[in-house]
Amino acid sequence: GAVVSQHPSRVICKSGTSVKIECRSLDFQATTMFWYRQFPKQSLMLMATSNEGSKATYEQGVEKDKFLINHASLTLSTLTVTSAHPEDSSFYICSAKEGRAGGYLGDEQYFGPGTRLTVT
Amino acid sequence: QQQVKQSPQSLIVQKGGISIINCAYENTAFDYFPWYQQFPGKGPALLIAIRPDVSEKKEGRFTISFNKSAKQFSLHIMDSQPGDSATYFCAASRMDSSYKLIFGSGTRLLVRP
Numbered sequence: 321g322a323v324v325s326q327h328p329s330r331v332i333c334k335s336g337t338s339v340k341i342e343c344r345s346l347d348f349q350a351t352t353m354f355w356y357r358q359f360p361k362q363s364l365m366l367m368a369t370s371n372e373g374s375k376a377t378y379e380q381g382v383e384k385d386k387f388l389i390n391h392a393s394l395t396l397s398t399l400t401v402t403s404a405h406p407e408d409s410s411f412y413i414c415s416a417k418e419g420r421a422g423g424y425l426g427d428e429q430y431f432g433p434g435t436r437l438t439v440t
Numbered sequence: 441q442q443q444v445k446q447s448p449q450s451l452i453v454q455k456g457g458i459s460i461i462n463c464a465y466e467n468t469a470f471d472y473f474p475w476y477q478q479f480p481g482k483g484p485a486l487l488i489a490i491r492p493d494v495s496e497k498k499e500g501r502f503t504i505s506f507n508k509s510a511k512q513f514s515l516h517i518m519d520s521q522p523g524d525s526a527t528y529f530c531a532a533s534r535m536d537s538s539y540k541l542i543f544g545s546g547t548r549l550l551v552r553p
Contacts, residue, residue: 326483352538363529363543364484371538413483417539427472427539431483 323347324416326432333404333439341399341435343414349394350416354429355387358411370397404439411436442467444532446544453551459517461547463530466511470532472539475504475515478527478546487528488515520551 356364370376370391388400476484530544
């Protein structure tokens with residue numbers, strides 16, 4: 321149990337285009353999803369927290385108009401990188417938390433396999 | 441005060457040895473301390489987690505030791521295997537912050553055969 325998927329696993333796009341990354345909780349309902357980015361040999365940096373049906377909360381320094389997050393259902397959140405530039409190239413990882421009182425997953429966050437974005 | 445400091449940055453252990461990774465935090469409001477294992481090109485996987493009401497938790501070869509007064513916690517990997525070679529991250533979070541994880545900087549573990 322507690323499987324989180326991401327699609328695509330890798331994407332290459334041209335500078336100026338937009339890219340959408342999907343994050344799905346496959347066997348549980350995720351009331352909260354988190355989006356991280358990770359540069360090579362570095363730690364994970366939280367970008368935003370999204371709760372189902374409400375607007376995402378962005379961390380300081382993260383451009384909300386550039387990184388659009390939608391959490392329309394309890395099993396799906398999307399991150400859209402708009403007008404991507406080479407400096408947006410990174411490893412994007414989502415995580416999901418059940419968050420339901422009495423839920424069998426407790427308070428753990430489960431991570432997706434990540435999406436490697438390369439902007440040329 | 442939100443930082444979690446992790447050491448060492450890298451660690452080399454012989455097969456069968458004990459790997460020890462340490463983390464320290466400042467914010468006493470943290471109430472959940474997980475450890476994650478990450479292989480290259482993959483997302484982190486939850487290994488083991490602890491809450492401050494216990495001083496130790498063991499799952500298989502992995503043990504967390506937690507020292508609330510010192511605000512430190514550590515991961516011990518017993519009988520380390522080459523397959524354990526990965527990057528390990530400690531983290532901390534608070535229930536009243538939607539459990540946002542604050543990650544340590546990571547430790548790259550290499551277990552030699």
